[in-house]
Amino acid sequence: MEAEEAARQHGVGVDVFDAGDTAAKQAQDLVRFAAESPGTRRCAMVVPFADAVAEGTAIQDGATYRLARRVLQKGVGWILLNHGREELITALRLEFSSLPVAxxxxxxxxxxxxxxxxxxxxxxxxxxxxxxRGNPFDSGSQERSAGLKEGLRGAGLTVEEVDGRWEEAIAEAEVQRFLASPLRQQSPPQAVVAQDDVMALAARRALDRAAQEPGRADLKMIPVLGGDGLPAMGQRWVDEGKLAATVSVTLPGKTAVELLWRYWKNATPLPAVTRLAPRPYPH
Known part of the structure; x- marks a missing residue:
């Protein structure tokens, strides 16, 4: 991982916890990490689970906020990766101004x-x-959906959605179920767009399988677009013709480690929010 390599270059120790797509296990791992080695300089870098909350819900009522406070109260920093809510970071920085929060x-x-x-x-x-879509209760998935709808405004396209939950098997099954419905037998989509490349490739397989049915060979020609665009995955799948396009992103872990190291070493101010610009692929 790029984040681990960056940490090694700066002599920073790294513990990696895999929550296995379970919010409860992630919370347990973080609380355990925060309780270890009190008095040492530590920071949790967290990809939040299902962090979106209903409109009008106070930040303080969200599970991510409550978990972050438990960690910060132990003197451990808190940096969200990939996605999150800016107002949560603002609230936590006000309360824990002496710790890295970003x-x-x-x-x-x-x-x-x-x-x-x-x-x-x-x-x-x-x-x-x-x-x-990924997880409809995930702020990153919601933001990607909002950007897509904004960009398609006035295009005259009809967009239907299924939830792949960021899982290859779930995405493939959902697309397969969508294509098998009587309505879609007569009116299939002209394109498929997925919020990451793994789900996009799963959609490609579902389309190719459905194309084997009598009279549905055209499904093999439907373009599938993905996202995240890592060189060994999405970009390679585009080059191989499996996907029509992807969106290439910079993984935030390395950037987060660099910012944290400068904060610890030189007291360089830690930006509250750093947004990494995605790029289309092919360009």
Whole structure:
């Protein structure tokens, strides 16, 4: 991992915890980490689970906020990775001003807008598009959806959605179920866009499987767009023709480690929020 390599270069120790897509286990791991080695300089870098809250809900009522406070009260810093809510970071920095508190995230709104431009270049007005979302309770997924809808405003496209939950198997099953419905037998989508490359590749497999049915060979020609665009995954799958396009992002872990190291070493102010710009691929 780039974050671990950056930490090694600066002589910073790293413990990696895999929550296995379980918010409860992530919370347990973080509380345990915060309780270890009191008095030492430590910081938790966290990819939050299902951190979106209903409109009008106070920050203090969110599970992520409560968990962050438990960690910070032990003298351990808190940096959100990939996505998160800026107002949460603002509130925590006010209360724990002596600790590193920040967010280093992909600009997920722009991610969605790029996907919208990629779609506009591939389908005509009046087309139907299937969007494979991540987790609808995840702020990053919500921001990518918002950017996509903003970018498609006025394009005359009909967008339908299924939830892939950031899981390959779930995404493939949901797309397969979508294509098998009687309505979609007669009116399939003209394009599929997924919020990450793994779900996009799963959608490609579901389309290719459905294309084996009598009279549905055209499904193999439907373009599938992905996202995250890592060189060994999304970019390679585009180059191989499995995906039509992707959105390339800079993983935030390395940037977060660099910012934290400068904060610890030189007291360089830690930005509250750092947004990393995504890029279309192919360019």
């Amino acid at each position: 967010m280093v995230a992909v600009d997920n709104h722009e991610f969605g807008r790029i996907q919208a431009r990629q779609l506009r270049a591939r389908v005509k007005p009046g087309a139907r598009v299937l969007c494979v």
